[in-house]
Amino acid sequence: MNLTPTLQDCELLDAQDPLRGLRNQFDLPPGVIYLDGNSLGVLPKTAPARVAHAVTHEWGTDLIKSWNTAGWFTLPQRVGDKIARVIGAQPGEVIAADSTSINLFKVLAAALHIAKADHPHKTKIVSERSNFPTDLYIAEALCKERGYTLQLVEADEIAAALQADVAVLMLTHVNYRTGAMHNMQTVTAQAHAQGILTVWDLAHSAGAVPVDLNGSGADFAVGCGYKYLNGGPGAPAFVWVHPQHTDRFWQPLAGWWGHAAPFAFTPDYQPAQGITRYQCGTQPILSLTAIDCGLDAFLAAEALGGMAALRQKSLALTGLFMQLVRTRLHGHGFGIATPVEEALRGSQVSLTRAEGAYAIVQALIARGVIGDFRAGDGGQHADILRFGFTPLYIGYADVWQAAEHLCQVMESGEWQDARFAQKNAVT
Amino acid sequence: MNLTPTLQDCELLDAQDPLRGLRNQFDLPPGVIYLDGNSLGVLPKTAPARVAHAVTHEWGTDLIKSWNTAGWFTLPQRVGDKIARVIGAQPGEVIAADSTSINLFKVLAAALHIAKADHPHKTKIVSERSNFPTDLYIAEALCKERGYTLQLVEADEIAAALQADVAVLMLTHVNYRTGAMHNMQTVTAQAHAQGILTVWDLAHSAGAVPVDLNGSGADFAVGCGYKYLNGGPGAPAFVWVHPQHTDRFWQPLAGWWGHAAPFAFTPDYQPAQGITRYQCGTQPILSLTAIDCGLDAFLAAEALGGMAALRQKSLALTGLFMQLVRTRLHGHGFGIATPVEEALRGSQVSLTRAEGAYAIVQALIARGVIGDFRAGDGGQHADILRFGFTPLYIGYADVWQAAEHLCQVMESGEWQDARFAQKNAVT
CATH class of the missing domain: 3.90.1150.10 (Aspartate Aminotransferase, domain 1)
Known part of the structure; x- marks a missing residue:
């Protein structure tokens, strides 16, 4: 044309x-x-009927037994498995839960634990000045708590900023303002060459552009349920962690849903293996039901490429x-x-x-x-x-x-x- | 009889x-x-029709403008104000958001900030061994991060445990196992006599027994939306902070919804005044809509005593x-x-x-x-x-x-x- x-x-x-x-x-x-x-x-x-069924039948009629019979207990994992197909991850690697901000806190806190253990001299988190602000606020809060410095740079200054004193590079894959996209594989390789862990916010990528978490070498990722995934207003977000990192440390939002045996009600925390330890508390089932519907459209798209x-x-x-x-x-x-x-x-x-x-x-x-x-x-x-x-x-x-x-x-x-x-x- | x-x-x-x-x-x-x-x-x-309206009309038809026209943006505050009437708090003092575990992390982290500033020699959090486990797990994680010790005691040992080295007393008001209830006012007074801040989990109290946060002298409280408040499966929880504490420190889950001007998109965090800074990210609107219905039953009960x-x-x-x-x-x-x-x-x-x-x-x-x-x-x-x-x-x-x-x-x-x-x- x-x-x-x-x-x-x-x-x-x-x-x-x-x-x-x-x-x-x-x-x-x-x-x-x-x-x-x-x-x-x-x-x-499909969402109106599915949510109505969750309200009137699962909640209204079956009440507490729906934790088992309607599968509420496994819904964060089942929704997570559907999201995994959209972002290049394997089943069992993704949990749908909480908000993007809170999931970012979980993975950034875990990344800093790993960085502290492997590279105790590192002192910085690098991010982009025009990153979505909540990402910067969460990083700023964690830096205050842990004694790190948050260094903000422009997109074209990132490569030069990846110095030996950097612990974590935290980027949003597709910029919320401009729509500019980073090359996740290239940037991750640049970071890893300096012993830097990468945390990716997929808020404007998941469901919008191909993401290959397993292929890119990324370390941590979070993303949003209510944008391109069509999960409804304030839908639960998601979190992915590279399997090599999941079992190394707790994340600090160590609630009962991330416990190895949540219904044993033991007073001490024993984290579940794998991504389940990135859960914290009970999730909003009605909103999780809606995002499950949104993800079905992507399953339908699979047959079309x-x-x-x-x-x-x-x-x-x-x-x-x-x-x-x-x-x-x-x-x-x-x-x-x-x-x-x-x-x-x-x-x-x-x-x-x-x-x-x-x-x-x-x-x-x-x-x-x-x-x-x-x-x-x-x-x-x-x-x-x-x-x-x-x-x-x-x-x-x-x-x-x-x-x-x-x-x-x-x-x-x-x-x-x-x-x-x-x-x-x-x- | x-x-x-x-x-x-x-x-x-x-x-x-x-x-x-x-x-x-x-x-x-x-x-x-x-x-x-x-x-x-x-x-x-009222919930099925209200939730259906939120799904088909607010989300399906009005889409993004519902943040204004349907009041999604203020729903955490409006639901919080209804909860306040049930727990003896004032309008503007309560936010409905996130899970109980996550809200507990917010207030316990804030309480430790205050304790560190006011009483830097204090080293302990005291709680009850049969407290709901997620509360203990969150406290355990924060203790690890901040270098505090979590001391667990039986209910009849609490008074004796309130020594000068204790920073925070964290209790669930009504025990989830036995249904035994603490006297919030008495215990808070005992704690304050030793310079100890009190954090109350109202999971089994809000909507079940009279709670008088303003009258009891309590410092922080959280609670659950899906139990006696009839908010639906995994309904958002709530958080209350005594007005004398809210503006003293950030809580570390410092996301954009707790920012003084979330839509100014500034790269640095400026916390909102009051309880709003205890918000973090976007909330699940469908689940918040359901709990709003659950709370209306309590408003109806007001005329009956x-x-x-x-x-x-x-x-x-x-x-x-x-x-x-x-x-x-x-x-x-x-x-x-x-x-x-x-x-x-x-x-x-x-x-x-x-x-x-x-x-x-x-x-x-x-x-x-x-x-x-x-x-x-x-x-x-x-x-x-x-x-x-x-x-x-x-x-x-x-x-x-x-x-x-x-x-x-x-x-x-x-x-x-x-x-x-x-x-x-x-x-």
Whole structure:
């Protein structure tokens, strides 16, 4: 497509898309082009009935015996096994539990234990300044507790920062602001060459891009259940630990669900073997039931080529949107923060603009095109208009329509309407 | 009632019970006498429709904007405010989030920060040997990290253990095995006299017995959402901190939801003021929606005398069951582990028996009388048959029928049937 693609071109691409049927697994609200699956994934069609069954039958009728009969007790592992298939891990290596922040605390605390034992002279955690803030906050808190220093660098300074005094490199695989993606295998090899453990946050990768935890040599990973995995609002997150590390140390959130025999009720902690020791307390079963439904869409995608096929479509969607921005929105002041090179980008496109980014997002939302806004820092990191392209349920015509709406919003000047200036608590 | 109460006596008590209408707020499975609300509370009638609305409308239709329009963002505070009314706290002092184990880690870590600053020579955490094990595991992990010693004592040794080297006294208010209750005000005063901070686990108190956090002088408290609060399986737990302590230190699970401005996305952590800093990551909204329904039953109870009236009924129910065990089950080898003195007991009755406790519980379950079994340690702490009496939905005739079934199970010898010997993963 050297010329600017037309709506008809895009409709043809949709008709030829071997993954187009996957969209039928979700309930998409009519009249909406939802480009925010990177923030909250859409509703799987199976979720309402499954959650209702969990509420009325498993909870309401069977009550406490559902821990056994409905398999509540093993749900974190069973959901974890489904997630494992999406992120290149083996069954038994992933637990679905708690929030991403809390899981990051678990693995970072464990990584520091290992680093302290193997390399007691190391004193630093390195991360990226534009990493998702909660990751930095958790690292900052642990550094305070353990006497480490958190060194924040820009993405292009990471390689140079991997010095002998670094214990852990903690990165988010796909940047939440720009959609820029690290090469997990290359960066991990660079880190390991200096005896540095790697902790990866897959919040914007799991279900969005192929991840190969087993193949990449990564040490620890966490990720989010409610974004590309379509697990529902605040769905439990997940945690993965390389099998060579799991049994070496406790993580400090050593609750009863991570005990070797939780129902023996012994007063001293004996950690379970393997990833189970990364559990802590009882998990929210209703929310775990919903994410189980979200993951089934990925199992259905496996017969159609799985994450490799989803990746191919994702790149086509993000590439198409960038092409439309370059050609149709030329002169409207937008920059593209997302890398053009395919190997360097996730499944979103982030636009920058010197002013008006928030209002433009709001004007698009008023038209049914749902993206979101992420504030910059007033300096190096600009305000961002963020558009996620989820290949499970977004089509080429959706991309074209989104760009068309953005053109109209800019050409009409409607984004300057006062009603779009007021910021909500959460956007 | 000096004579053994009859079923007719109990039916009369039910007819005269001013709280009897509260049972209609719940869906109780037919043919079941549910004496396990201390483990998993029953289904509030409003929950199926509320959760379905959260799934299909808030998530499915409104998607990301529900953070504002459905109030997801403030749900941990709003649910927390409802819990506050049940535990003697003020609005704004309680957050519903995460699991009890994780919340205990937050408050115990914060308490140790305060103790270190105020009394740097203190070296111990004291707790009860028969405290719920996850509490001990979390304390054990923190002691390892911070260089403290965890000293476990029996209940009658607590007062003597409160020496000058103790930093924190961590107790579960009502013991999960025996149902024995501490006097929070007295014990807290004893602790404070030695400069010791108190951390209370209200897992078996919140919604079961009156709790007066503000009046007792307690320093920190956590509790469970899925037991007497009827929040559904794995419902989010809660955390309370005395306002004099909240702003003194961070807790180490310093995630973005505890930040003063979570959507400013600044790389450094600035804790929110007050209890909000005890939040960490995104919460499971579907499960939070369910517990919100469970709490509404307590608001309805307020017009009928609230926790004081519920307590009066609870004591009558547990007293009745103990009376029936003493009179009708005499000679069947049961002991009563729960204190006879009303001020010392929670809302459950625990029976001991030298052998067969597990099989007897299973035989009762087969008859529709749901209690549970808690293993002893083979020594001082015997196996327990545990029966929770939730005054919101259990009546006097239920108690009589439960005792009747227990008589029949023992007199027929059916508990010795082989099918009751096999233990489930979770009981």
